[in-house]
Amino acid sequence: MKHLAIYPGTFDPFTNGHLDVLERALTIFDQVIVVIAENSKKKTLFSIEERCEMIETVTKSFKGIRVEVLHGGLLAEYAHAAGAAAIIRGVRQVKDFEYEFQMSLLNRHLNPDVTTVFLMPNVKYTYVASSIIREVALLGGDVSKFVHPCVLKMLRKKYEEQNV
Numbered sequence: 714m715k716h717l718a719i720y721p722g723t724f725d726p727f728t729n730g731h732l733d734v735l736e737r738a739l740t741i742f743d744q745v746i747v748v749i750a751e752n753s754k755k756k757t758l759f760s761i762e763e764r765c766e767m768i769e770t771v772t773k774s775f776k777g778i779r780v781e782v783l784h785g786g787l788l789a790e791y792a793h794a795a796g797a798a799a800i801i802r803g804v805r806q807v808k809d810f811e812y813e814f815q816m817s818l819l820n821r822h823l824n825p826d827v828t829t830v831f832l833m834p835n836v837k838y839t840y841v842a843s844s845i846i847r848e849v850a851l852l853g854g855d856v857s858k859f860v861h862p863c864v865l866k867m868l869r870k871k872y873e874e875q876n877v
Contacts, residue, residue, distance in 0.1 A: 750783045
């Protein structure tokens with residue numbers, strides 16, 4: 714029996730690496746809630762609404778996905794309230810794992826009913842991070858292999874609006 718999982722992140726922007734992890738999660742779980750987390754430590758390029766729009770557009774042909782926003786609070790509490798069996802975390806490298814491992818232990822302490830599931834993206838996305846995509850796009854580089862066409866369009870528009 715498959716269950717509900719949540720896939721939290723800032724997703725600024727949503728990359729093909731994120732999409733790959735989400736597709737893998739859907740082979741394990743019936744439903745996945747993509748949770749856009751507000752992170753006061755991060756200065757985002759896209760608003761919450763823009764990130765919701767891009768994820769909904771990229772995933773519109775998928776079944777079992779919905780997008781929600783976490784406006785503060787603990788992820789473990791959100792997972793409990795949503796009835797999630799698991800928290801999905803993408804891990805690209807050892808550095809990611811060290812941080813995610815600590816967070817998974819803390820989340821297990823806060824909510825023992827939720828399991829963290831680590832998924833690795835396809836090797837072609839292991840070096841793709843939203844921050845790198847933003848920087849390359851800002852400098853005029855081609856990121857079309859790493860983001861959905863709608864995300865690419867939104868990146869170009871955002872930088873044109875900022876006259877960068």
